Amino acid sequence: MNRLKVAIVSESFLPAVNGVTNTVRHCADRLLAGGHEVLVVAPAPGLASYRGAKVVRVRSFGLPGYRTFSVGLPDGAVGKALADFEPDVVHLASPFALGYVGLRAARRLGIPTVAVYQTDVAGFARQYGVPGDGLLDRWVGHLHRRADRNLVPSTASATRLRRLGVDDVHLWRRGVDLSLFDPAHRNDDLHAAWSRRSSGDPRVVVGYVGRLAAEKEVHRLEEVARVPGVRLVVVGDGPERARLERALPEAKFTGMLSGRDLAGAFASLDVFVHTGPHETFCQTVQEAQASGVPVVAPAAGGPLDLVRHGVTGLLFDPEDPRSLRRAVAVLGGDPDLRARLGAAGHREVQGRTWERVVDELVTRHYPAVLGAHRPAQRAA
Structure with a gap:
């Protein structure tokens, strides 16, 4: 394929650390390495360039209760940036607020769009006590129905979008950095420090990796910490950290x-645990599997595609208050099962590289909308 000019309008980008940022970063890396031109439009604050690609920053505000998460505001800079760049395609990363502005601008300019569904906005809002989750769902459906092509990371996400009246839905999964996440990086000294106790056998190290935020239901880590013989390790930061440190x-x-x-x-780690049932994919599950660590994850959302229960990990019922603790106890008490599930999970993710995933955009999804390039039309 000829070199493309791709404008990525994202609800989040560096320095923010989250799944949307991670996916956009890998997309930009691979596109740039392939000789394509990239423009990123994202909320302020942040750097104005990324590996030589221009990053246009728009006005934003910190989400109440989560000030480090910036939400982009309507800004005329979006339309101007797209008009100046003249992209072949506009890639809308988890469109909601800024993505709507990017969609409107692209439609006015007659530029085809690919929208990537990545965030359960209604589920996110419920965790923060924000009313109107039905209205938020309808808004998400409205946006995606107006995109030329919609990509989802999991079968659960595809089902959700279709229920919102979105017909044009295509599966586009996530990659994992297999050169970084690997069992070879296990640090026996670190594990010993984590598992050590003053007397008796070492504890089983059970870890959570991710944002410490309400939508991840990290309060359930308290259940994990109560499993006998377990040492809980929490990797990450976020608004719930102080409360968790007091509780644990x-x-x-x-x-x-x-x-x-x-x-x-x-x-x-000996066991990796993810607590939240609202994941459209759950990248940390893949990273744990690539690291050879057995996984415990909710039987909901993205993990349903990533974890084969009893084969590559264990799934727990998020509606059963005892299910998570039981699953952790089973793995904690059976080192042979841990070894078997960890090895199977590691085999499962081989080949799921970011290079392969992003190349799928270039060879399949972008070309599908380039052939449907339309004249400028009224905004969405």
């Missing part, structure tokens, strides 16, 4: 980690 004085909190430090932490 015996747990180890590492703060946010990245790169080799994160890979070493993942590989040094």
Whole structure:
């Protein structure tokens, strides 16, 4: 395919750390490496360029109760940036607020759009006590019905969008950095420090990696910490950290980690646990599997595609208050099962590279809308 000009309008980008940012970063990396031109439009604050690609920052405000999460505001800079860049396609990353502005601008300019559904906005809002989840769902459906092509990371996400009246839905999963997340990065000294206790056998190290925020239902880590013989390790940061540290004085909190430090932490766990049932994909499950660590995840959303119960991990019923604790106890008490599930999960993710995933955009999804390039029309 000829070199493309791709404008990515994202609800989040560096320095924010979350799934949307991570996906956009990998997309930009691979597109730039392939010789394509990239423009990123994202909420302020942040750098004005990324690996030589221009980043247009728009006005934003911090989400109440979660001030480090910036929400982009309507801004005329979006339309101007797209008109000046003249992209072949506009890639809308988890469109909601800023994505709506990007969609309107693209339609006015006659530029085809690919929208990537990545955030359960209604579920997110419910966790923060924001009313109107039905209205939020209708808004998400409204946006995606007006995009030329819609991509989802899981079968659960596809079902959700179709229930919102979106017919044009295509599965586009996530990659994992197999050179970074690998069992070879296990640190025996680190594991020993985490598992050590003053007397008796070492404890089983059970870890959570991710944002410490209400939508992740991290309060359920208290259930994990009560499993006998378990040492809980919490990797990440967020608005719930202070409360969790008070509630879990015996747990180890590492703060946010990245790169080799994160890979070493993942590989040094005995069990990985994810608590939230609202994930459209759940990237940390893949990263744990790539690290050779057995997974416990909710039987809801994205993990249903990633975890084969009893084969590559264990799924718990998020509606059963005892199910998570039982699953952790089963793995905690059976080292052979841990080894078998960890090895199977590791095999499962081989080949799921970001390069392969982003190349699918270039060879399949972008071309599908380029052939349907339309004249400028009225805004959405």
